[in-house]
Amino acid sequence: MTKSELIEKIARQQDQLPPKDVELAVKVILEDLAQELANNGRIEIRGFGSFSLHFREPRQGRNPKTGEKVELPGKYVPYFKPGKELRDRVNNGMHKS
């Protein structure tokens, strides 16, 4: 499912709203989530999961082309931990099919 398919599905259920508004709303939601992570905030959606940042320690890497050693600085990466309802539904989905 892509972003535009998600927008269509929501629009079908919110048929009192112009589809344009739903499209805008989905963009605002995604921007809100990204902004929260960019500020090292945490997102907790009950039954869905939580997003946070994890720190990756600095390490030595290599330039794959030249084989030269390079120092890679530490960085933050987004991390998602699925919540119980999502875990259970996905897992039950497998056992049903």
Place this chain on the structure above:
Amino acid sequence: MGALTKADIAEMLYDELGLNKRESKEIVECFFEEIRVALENNEQVKLSGFGNFDLRNKSTRPGRNPKTGEEIPIQARRVVTFKPGQKLKVRVEKYAGTK
């Protein structure tokens, strides 16, 4: 500062888009529910600019009860993983060092 919740996101839709409170709440609910439905139906979810929710099938493997040491097989299962998109990764990386 507390974590961002569905109520905060709904508030944002109300403030920024002028949707009414009920509509805002329903859209947020619907947004996460439709993602769950797709994943439950073994469908990958791709939200460009944000990231992808992928599915992985794990086969049965031997496990142990950490308390008793008893061996119990861990059943085959399907799990969700999140792969952040390039845009999100870059935005988040910029945060490094300014904690």
